[in-house]
Amino acid sequence: MSDLPIYVLERVFDAPRELVWKSWTDPKRLSRWYGPNVETIIHRLDVKPGGLWLNEMKMGSRSSYQRTEYTDVVEPALLVCLMSNTDADWNIAPNPMMPDCPRVLLTTVTFEEDGANTKIRLTWAPHEASAAEIACFAAAIDGMGKGWGAGMKLLAELLAELQA
Numbered sequence: 001m002s003d004l005p006i007y008v009l010e011r012v013f014d015a016p017r018e019l020v021w022k023s024w025t026d027p028k029r030l031s032r033w034y035g036p037n038v039e040t041i042i043h044r045l046d047v048k049p050g051g052l053w054l055n056e057m058k059m060g061s062r063s064s065y066q067r068t069e070y071t072d073v074v075e076p077a078l079l080v081c082l083m084s085n086t087d088a089d090w091n092i093a094p095n096p097m098m099p100d101c102p103r104v105l106l107t108t109v110t111f112e113e114d115g116a117n118t119k120i121r122l123t124w125a126p127h128e129a130s131a132a133e134i135a136c137f138a139a140a141i142d143g144m145g146k147g148w149g150a151g152m153k154l155l156a157e158l159l160a161e162l163q164a
Contacts, residue, residue: 005138007124009145011152012117015159020118021076021111023155023162032158036150048073053081054090063088064096068107079109082127100136102126122148 013020023029027042034040035057043054053068065086072080083105084092095101104127112119124144126137 004125004134005141007137007141007144009122009148009152010119011156012114012119013156013159014117015163016116017076017111017113017118019159019162020120020155023158024079024109024111025075029158029162033151033154036147036154046070047079065090067092077111079107081107083107083124098136098140100132101140102129102133102137104128105137 023033025045025047027045030045031040031042034055039058041056041058043056045051045053047053047070049070049072051070051073053066053070055066055068057064057066065088066083067086067090068081068083070079070081072078084103085095085101087093092103094103106123106125106127108121108123110121112121126134129137
């Protein structure tokens, strides 16, 4: 299936690549920008092939959970992982807001030096998804930029603060 829908996000940050990388791989920094408008609690972050990132996003008294398994890590240039929504015990579960959404998303993030700046490119694609899940993902692509865009704004602010 080479015709899978793919979400692509590209941003250039006014920061060196090492700093941007650390903002994706250090739990204290990652929790400050990932999951805008929620409290992000990182229960585990082991950035290496086979390592896990277990993430809780609290919205008042409710929580949603994510499990990410890293499949390829090349510091400071590449993160490849499988991202999933989970239950509170970290078992892969349907997305509570979109039950037909793919249970697993193949996520690739590249970090490229661009002079004194860093260009990131993030792609999301359904992984081992059913036809219904692929269709749901394709229909949702246009709205994915809102959440990621808000997170990228917070990341830019964090990077500026770290360099001040």
